[in-house]
Amino acid sequence: MAMQNISLVTVHYSATYEDQDWRAADIRKWHLDRGWRDIGYHLVIRLDGTVEPGRPMYQVGAHVGGRNTGNIGICYVGGLKRETGTSVGHNTMTKAQEQALIGEIRALLKKHPNAQVVGHRDLAATQCPGFSVPEWWARVNAKPIPKPKPAPKDAPVVTPGVAEDDYHVVEKGDTWWSIAREHGIDLATLYARNGVTGPDTLPIGKPVNLAPLVTERKPAPQPSGIPGWFARFIRWITGG
Numbered sequence: 001m002a003m004q005n006i007s008l009v010t011v012h013y014s015a016t017y018e019d020q021d022w023r024a025a026d027i028r029k030w031h032l033d034r035g036w037r038d039i040g041y042h043l044v045i046r047l048d049g050t051v052e053p054g055r056p057m058y059q060v061g062a063h064v065g066g067r068n069t070g071n072i073g074i075c076y077v078g079g080l081k082r083e084t085g086t087s088v089g090h091n092t093m094t095k096a097q098e099q100a101l102i103g104e105i106r107a108l109l110k111k112h113p114n115a116q117v118v119g120h121r122d123l124a125a126t127q128c129p130g131f132s133v134p135e136w137w138a139r140v141n142a143k144p145i146p147k148p149k150p151a152p153k154d155a156p157v158v159t160p161g162v163a164e165d166d167y168h169v170v171e172k173g174d175t176w177w178s179i180a181r182e183h184g185i186d187l188a189t190l191y192a193r194n195g196v197t198g199p200d201t202l203p204i205g206k207p208v209n210l211a212p213l214v215t216e217r218k219p220a221p222q223p224s225g226i227p228g229w230f231a232r233f234i235r236w237i238t239g240g
Helices: 022-033 096-111 133-141 176-183 187-193 229-238
Strands: 007-011 043-047 051-055 071-076 115-117 166-167 207-209
Touching: 022 051, 022 096, 115 133, 133 166, 133 176, 166 176, 176 187
Parallel strands: 007 071, 007 115, 043 071
Antiparallel strands: 043 051, 166 207
């Protein structure tokens, strides 16, 4: 089961060098280290064309700032060349990656025929995924090439500020359970974040808070070399 009302299929690169065969598990760790709930992409395509699952299709991803609802994110591994470093994004897809990407997009469009196929750079100030996806997709399907839309010269290789969405705006048919499932949040936690104790009414247009509570933050690691009892004593006398 996928998210409802899919309107976008967005192509990304991993912003790693073309000779580095990273896995979905690696990218998941990077994203978890940022405090995200899971990997931001729904699919990851490795150098040999292997397609690895990322975030479940029924959950909203974290791959385009403010544009994640109804948006399936596919990431191919690569995008950077050693000779140009981390300042320029490129289309480094191998033939196997390109064929896998075409297959995944076509499968998604069978389920969501009205979805638009775009690149990250069509939705945000970034060079990702290193090429114009609308032009590429038109060539793949032997259709007229759309008017070129080059990425701004000052667009960064990696878009800053992409993160988990902080709010879900209630649409027709939404329930607390469906929102929790769609965003990968425990139902009781979602209630707590919104100050409710049970499934009260959800008027259309209501913003539901998805942001973590302060009490959910992980405790800071203790300095190495300091005994645990001494660290606890210092916190007690300082009120920390």
